[in-house]
Amino acid sequence: MKVSLTVNGRDRVVDVAANTLLVDLIRSKLGLTGTHVGCDTSQCGACTVHLDGRSVKSCTVLAVQADGAEVTTIEGIGTTDALHPMQAAFRECHALQCGFCTPGMIMSAIDLVANAKALDEQSVRKGLEGNLCRCTGYHNIVKAVLLVAESMPERT
């Protein structure tokens, strides 16, 4: 089946089988390997991308369901020279070690900061419920997300 979608701002038409997952389209068909697969039960969140602006587990969306949608992956939010503030905060706060969960964690964190009304430590921890990290104990991840949240203008 033909799927037309915008990935990181670029229009793509991809031929996939009906049972292809969005994450496989991203990794195998488009070669965007920054999005990772860490489990097979839709729990770990390593595959988190933005689908029409909201965080989703790309291992739990069929590629055909993304037809006509806008997909943003970790490769689409910033570059080494112009990091997204969340990427910069992760580096600044040492919020990553092995780096495997990091892309998904960053994509979730961006959605969290963009859509939560007010964030404190507890709500950041709760808001990252859908992402597992085995290295950091989450301490510095929470710090990084709060750093970005605090720099955002007040929302009402």
Next chain:
Amino acid sequence: MSDTGIGKSVKRREDLRFITGRGRYTDDINQPNQTFAVFLRSPYPRARIVSVDPSGAAEVEGVVGVFTGKDLAADKLGDLPCGWLVKSKDGSDMKVGPHPPLAVDVVNYVGEPYGVVIAETLAAARDGAEVVVTEFEELDATVSLASAMDSAQIHANVPRNLCYDWALGDAAATDAAFERAAHLTTLEFSNNRLIPNAMEPRAAVASYDASTEEFNLITTSQNPHLERLILSAFVQLAPEHKLRITAPDVGGGFGSKIFVYPEETTAAWAARRIGRPVKWTADRSESFLTDAHGRDHLTKAELALDKDGVFLGLRVKTRANLGAYLSTFASSVPTFLYGTLLAGQYRTPAIYVEVEGVYTNTAPVDAYRGAGRPEATYVIERIVETAARELGVDPAELRRRNFIPPDAFPYQTPVALEYDTGNYGASLDKALAQAQYSSFADRRAASERRGKKRGIGLSCYIEACGLAPSQLAIQLGAGVGLYESGEVRVNPTGNVTVFTGSHSHGQGHETTFAQIVSDKLGIPFENVEVVHGDTGRVEFGLGTYGSRSLAVGGSALIKATDKVIAKGKRIAAHMMDAPLDSIDFTEGAFSARTSNQKLTFGEVAFAAYVPSNYPTDLEPGLSEKAFYDPKNFTFPAGTHIAEVEVDPETGVVDVLSFVAVDDFGHVINPMIVEGQVHGGIAQGIGQALLEHGIYDETGQLITGSYMDYCMPRADDMPSFIVDTTVTPCTHNPLGVKGCGEAGAIGAPAAVMNAVTHALGVVDVAMPATPERVWRALRGA
């Protein structure tokens, strides 16, 4: 001093690729013309393989081949070995059950691979695997650790499933100590089975070039050289020089990626067999079933004290689960990494420990973050805390009374180790202050007013890291030396490529090792590149585990750097026409004390490669290698304090605060060290409250996914308070000790001491799940 030097929290250079999605993990790598492997796995804990009929799979479009253990055996592939020989107390060797890479006649745990389907696509391989018809004859299985020695015999050469019956210490002296005791404290408990769960599942991309007879195996390994050695010397897949193993970015290991596993081995073999690259990436479900698990002990411990609360003797009897087969280092974990640590931070004069290592029809058990040392700490720190409560002595005070004092080092323990240095009281004092220990009663009262129960618990742990003097280790049964190699290759333009046998899978070596070398050479941090994880580029290495990278691998780099400087001095002396012993090297420049001449490091490097004005008796080039073999273990130690609140209605335990004060000796990058401590603590809290690998009585793993195996999430954790004290290691050039495992070692006992304190009970089994805590409160 530069802001990238030793002691500075330099931001990690590896981060840029990880945060932009440009990491390169094994599954990100593809080879032209590659195929995909799916393994055939046992659904039974123990069964005879009567027949395997692959004909259905052969008809599935895209299936390239189906192979079983018999095919590997026909190619004379050897067993997967265990690299550490442990002897029983009667002097006999441990009994090793045969462990072919793919099961041939009998499968011994659920998930054990006995065959592989290779296909053009992953989907075709899955389809093919589904239609292979295997007839099994189910056999009686031994699942329970408690009854393993009186249950079905798993390996024909291992009666009672007893791999070894090991002991350490002086039994008679310990018995005598118990006779003199004024007080005895006894505890029986289990140390729960854990499943490592590095976020990146194991994977392999294997290829074989028939024209050169060379294998290229890209895989998720913490120690590619060791894997090469084992695949060559024991499995006999290929000679070492025909086998290149690369571990690119590796997404966490925690021990589980030290070992040589069936799947990676089979992928490499199959690449030669079919003449095409073979790729395999584990599903998380496969990781749960087949990554080596951790811990899983049953222990009875007794502590003898005199009337003043001074420890007289410790007696420990442990049964350790080894799983169905001995994994790469399995035998050493509940023995040399456990029994030797039972002195803890204390002057206990007599200790005797006995360990039965037994086989069960479960996944192999091997080193997982801490490996033996969390279990030892749990024994000591739970029983010391319990003794304090029984005696009505403040647990901090009882510990202080028994600490090895700072002036007693080096200190020989009754269980083989000699501690080089430490100041346990200093860590304890700092941790008590950080935890506001003295005002705990007020906080407890406040909790009580809200209907909650509050507890505080200490854990004064010690660990032996930086594995270890090779000669001693080999005497004790290790099959390999435990040194590390390093190479400092100075390029003609003065920048440096560093090669290390350590392997980073999250620890940040590319940053820390560059800090060390650039600091030592006085050159910019940016001018040092660190290469690791490739047997084709790095000479040799023993990899990263046991918190050894900096203490051993870093020391090798210091040695190599010293050689570079020494040679540089000879070149500089010649160039400046000054006596060699008048040459100083500071801040990146060679200077002659006899004149005011100076040469930069870059100028000397250039001269080494363009030797016009150059000593005639000196080889050109400026590249030095070193092997560093440690003189002793290092002994990081510290105090961890957990404070918890229990909801008596639901049994939920909330970790309110966690303080860790650790003595890692000198610290190269405090930011990275803190991160290591955080991660370890989370795994330790996970063990205490959340994580449990459970096999039901039929031998099925019922915690085989994240739906049932409770991985710590962000909202399960508090923010941590971490601090350090410093007594530099006395026997390595950096004075460092290692920090990777401290959190996982110290935390479980601290949390469980806090939980039992809150509940007013002697013990709750780990993990202290809500239902267990609720039942403990009801006395049921």
Next chain:
Amino acid sequence: MYTFEYHQPDSIEAAIELRTEAEDAIYLAGGQTLIPTLKQRLAAPSDVIDLAGVPGLTGIKVEKDRVIIGAMTRHAHVAASAEVAKAIPALAHLASEIGDAQVRNRGTLGGSVANSDPSADYPAAVIGLGATIQTNRRSIAADDYFKDLFETALAASELIKSIEFPIPKRAAYCKFPNPASRYAVVGVFVADFGGKFRVGVTGAGPCAFRIGALEAALSKKLDPAQVDNIEIEYDRFNSDLHASAEYRANLVRVMAKRAITALITG
């Protein structure tokens, strides 16, 4: 995942027709349960009928006495809805506690209720509020809807269009999440319809159910202590490695008390 035919019908009628005609078709709503099931090869439907293109299944409408939520409305939408938060804050709160953020961004009300997972959150509200399930062919009262483990009153091709939640005077939901999966081990929804109470429980049994005795007791006197005056039969409760039936019975009591307290204090 096995292969299947994928369809994206543009009307309810077309969806029903596909479902009826195909050998073994299944509706796809948010997919947060279905896709994991397919990935594990635990189901092998011949056809997957994606409801995303069917108009009229999405949205929230608040009327005088009820809140009507389209079946394809995502959990995140309900959780963030100011209208729901005003009319039935407990329902918005419940939606905000389902799964995790990513799941809430995809999962739908209709998908959850049609699946009737014993540990799903929404069924507690459907029962607790006495909601009405509007399908393509009829209205089903909550009390007639949940039948057993993953079993509902829905016929094979029947499709939920929307669910109507009566607006109570006040309500509260308290959940004890499974520490691993974050599904409800037990969730209790208590609603006050002007002195008449409904109590819906999820997680404890094979499907969501009411506790009539507690409803009666609360109607006599609104007090968390009423929980202690009733029997909780747990013979048929779920029992697994996370919670025995007996412990679940305790959690029903504790969550009920907390929900009643929350309902009283607002």
